[in-house]
Amino acid sequence: MSALLxxxxxxxxxxxxxxxxxxxxVNDVSFSVERGRVLGxxxxxxxxxxxxxxxIIRLLERPGRIAAGEIFFDGVDISRxxxxxxxxxxxxxxxxxxxxxxxxxxxxxxVGTQMIEAVLAHESVSKEAARQRxxxxxxxxxxxxxxxxxxxxPHQFSGGMRQRVAIAIALLHKPDLIIADxxxxxxxxxxxxxxxxxxxxxxxxxxxxxxxxxxxxxxVSRLADDIAVMYAGRLVETGPVSEVLNDPRHPYTAGLxxxxxxxxxxxxxxxxxxxxxxxxxxxxxxxxxxxxxxRADDGCLVMPELALAGERSFRCIHPVTKVSAS
Amino acid sequence: xxxxxxxxxxxxVFVVVAMTVxxxxxxxxxxxxxxxLINPDANQAERARVIAHYGLDQPLWRQYLxxxxxxxxxxxxxxxxxxxxxxxxxxxxxxxxxxxxxxxLAIALVFGLPLGLYAGLYPNRVSSKLIMxxxxxxxxxxxxxxxxxxxxxxxxxxxxxxxxxxxxxxxLFGVRWSFLTGEGxxxxxxxxxxxxxxxxxxxxxxxxxxVQEVLPQDYVKFARAKGLRERxxxxxxxxxxxxxxxxxxxxxxxxxLIAFSVVTESIFAWPGMGKLIIDSIxxxxxxxxxxxxxxxxxxxxxxxxxxxxxxTILDPRVRLDSKA
Numbered sequence: 001m002s003a004l005l006x007x008x009x010x011x012x013x014x015x016x017x018x019x020x021x022x023x024x025x026v027n028d029v030s031f032s033v034e035r036g037r038v039l040g041x042x043x044x045x046x047x048x049x050x051x052x053x054x055x056i057i058r059l060l061e062r063p064g065r066i067a068a069g070e071i072f073f074d075g076v077d078i079s080r081x082x083x084x085x086x087x088x089x090x091x092x093x094x095x096x097x098x099x100x101x102x103x104x105x106x107x108x109x110x111v112g113t114q115m116i117e118a119v120l121a122h123e124s125v126s127k128e129a130a131r132q133r134x135x136x137x138x139x140x141x142x143x144x145x146x147x148x149x150x151x152x153x154p155h156q157f158s159g160g161m162r163q164r165v166a167i168a169i170a171l172l173h174k175p176d177l178i179i180a181d182x183x184x185x186x187x188x189x190x191x192x193x194x195x196x197x198x199x200x201x202x203x204x205x206x207x208x209x210x211x212x213x214x215x216x217x218x219x220v221s222r223l224a225d226d227i228a229v230m231y232a233g234r235l236v237e238t239g240p241v242s243e244v245l246n247d248p249r250h251p252y253t254a255g256l257x258x259x260x261x262x263x264x265x266x267x268x269x270x271x272x273x274x275x276x277x278x279x280x281x282x283x284x285x286x287x288x289x290x291x292x293x294x295r296a297d298d299g300c301l302v303m304p305e306l307a308l309a310g311e312r313s314f315r316c317i318h319p320v321t322k323v324s325a326s
Numbered sequence: 327x328x329x330x331x332x333x334x335x336x337x338x339v340f341v342v343v344a345m346t347v348x349x350x351x352x353x354x355x356x357x358x359x360x361x362x363l364i365n366p367d368a369n370q371a372e373r374a375r376v377i378a379h380y381g382l383d384q385p386l387w388r389q390y391l392x393x394x395x396x397x398x399x400x401x402x403x404x405x406x407x408x409x410x411x412x413x414x415x416x417x418x419x420x421x422x423x424x425x426x427x428x429x430x431l432a433i434a435l436v437f438g439l440p441l442g443l444y445a446g447l448y449p450n451r452v453s454s455k456l457i458m459x460x461x462x463x464x465x466x467x468x469x470x471x472x473x474x475x476x477x478x479x480x481x482x483x484x485x486x487x488x489x490x491x492x493x494x495x496x497x498l499f500g501v502r503w504s505f506l507t508g509e510g511x512x513x514x515x516x517x518x519x520x521x522x523x524x525x526x527x528x529x530x531x532x533x534x535x536x537v538q539e540v541l542p543q544d545y546v547k548f549a550r551a552k553g554l555r556e557r558x559x560x561x562x563x564x565x566x567x568x569x570x571x572x573x574x575x576x577x578x579x580x581x582x583l584i585a586f587s588v589v590t591e592s593i594f595a596w597p598g599m600g601k602l603i604i605d606s607i608x609x610x611x612x613x614x615x616x617x618x619x620x621x622x623x624x625x626x627x628x629x630x631x632x633x634x635x636x637x638t639i640l641d642p643r644v645r646l647d648s649k650a
Contacts, residue, residue, distance in 0.1 A: 059547055059551055087553050092553055106549065106563050107642070108567055121553045
């Protein structure tokens with residue numbers, strides 16, 4: 001098995017159980033990530049992209065649970081792991097960076113404490129050695145005078161600096177996989193670029209695999225190698241970033257790309273996708289995107305299978321075909 | 327830090343002065359001690375002599391100034407009833423009340439914190455729901471009734487524990503304590519439990535609410551994502567955030583434990599300050615009432631100050647000018 005992470009037919013449900021189906025936030029999702037590559041997991045709010053990330057590291061909020069599917073990490077199905085086995089993976093081999101850096105660090109513990117405990121959770125080294133590691137990690141992500149900053153508390157850092165601390169914590173054990181859940185959404189554009197550069201360096205040098213969960217296609221186009229587009233809990237299109245972004249097949253992907261402001265000329269009306277994301281417990285029959293899609297017809301009343309085309313796949317019976325650039 | 331301490335001290339002085347005015351006027355409103363102090367058969371000359379002796383013939387503002395003057399010398403006047411310095415009487419009773427209040431607080435913490443933590447971590451378990459329903463009882467059952475029931479069950483029916491008094495005491499640092507003797511401890515158990523019941527429920531509910539507020543926070547999730555053991559996530563990341571409101575309440579409630587131990591002390595005939603103040607109010611023993619109230623004011627001022635210090639230890643965000 002070549003891929004570092006291989007997710008197969010993952011189903012994550014909220015509620016339900018005992019024979020009753022819950023609400024499916026993630027429905028039959030399969031993808032894989034190889035070492036040193038970045039997968040952009042894209043979708044609107046509520047599409048299930050974040051839940052997919054949390055399912056992999058198994059930090060779902062109650063009553064969420066993995067209802068079906070397999071998650072192969074380095075050849076082992078970790079969806080069958082015990083809680084303690086998962087704990088040993090978390091932070092050590094699979095790390096996570098969260099969306100809002102103002103919320104991810106504990107306000108009443110010093111940055112040093114929060115970093116040292118992360119080291120000691122997986123390695124029995126002396127506290128001094130752990131401190132040294134923490135200091136080096138802070139330096140690595142470009143935080144000036146790391147020794148002093150270890151004693152500081154999160155509120156003494158800016159948002160961007162806090163995200164760097166969070167990334168430094170994620171890097172402490174040189175993980176094989178980092179799940180980044182919209183790590184730049186809450187940051188200034190300039191800081192965004194710095195953080196993205198940080199990740200690019202990381203994937204090149206340490207061959208770390210990254211799942212970058214975002215709704216921002218611009219970031220995906222800069223950073224990711226592959227893209228997986230989610231809609232209402234299902235994958236609707238996957239493939240190499242440049243191909244998918246230049247030549248989307250699924251109408252939803254096409255709609256997303258057209259909604260990016262830079263795609264339009266000045267003064268032109270911004271393209272919108274009609275309607276709203278449907279509630280997960282009231283999905284339309286057949287293709288979930290049917291009610292918002294201009295191309296839909298009666299054939300869409302049956303959920304289309306993911307059609308494979310080389311490295312790419314899409315879930316649509318009326319795919320968009322490339323029209324000459326207008 | 328130093329300036330904030332000084333500012334607080336000045337504020338405290340104002341609070342105390344304001345309280346002397348309120349206390350002094352208040353005590354004058356509730357009744358005239360002359361009616362109780364003087365034998366109804368006494369003749370007019372004798373009445374006048376007693377009134378003059380206690381300074382009750384002076385106008386109120388004059389009495390107040392005399393009282394302030396005494397206060398500055400640490401003199402609250404002599405008790406009308408015992409004829410001894412009022413503050414001395416109170417300080418004599420203070421250890422008994424302190425002992426009771428500290429025991430009650432300890433019981434409240436030992437039961438309230440873990441139960442609240444449990445109910446917060448596993449809100450859907452039947453046991454959690456039982457705990458929460460129980461805490462409603464703890465809140466709503468009147469202290470005097472629970473005290474009487476405790477006596478009924480444990481003293482009268484089962485005969486396990488004594489009904490009243492402190493039992494034998496042992497001297498430590500020049501003060502007599504009950505908890506140092508086995509028999510004294512048995513005497514302490516029922517009143518302490520009685521006094522603790524309400525506070526246990528309070529701390530329990532506060533802890534549970536705190537857990538439910540802190541658990542969904544991103545930093546708890548992030549702590550788990552670092553691969554920390556669940557024990558450390560709860561004991562450090564959750565508990566430390568939780569302690570901020572809990573410490574505030576504990577501090578304030580400790581004052582009220584002392585101030586309102588009156589009921590429990592009366593029921594269990596615990597010879598503490600609460601019992602003294604009730605007796606003094608019945609007899610309109612003004613100096614004792616005033617001294618007691620002033621003591622309580624001081625207690626709350628000191629407690630508030632201690633809470634503030636604890637705050638800065640627990641919450642780095644309030645360490646305002648520590649580095650400046």
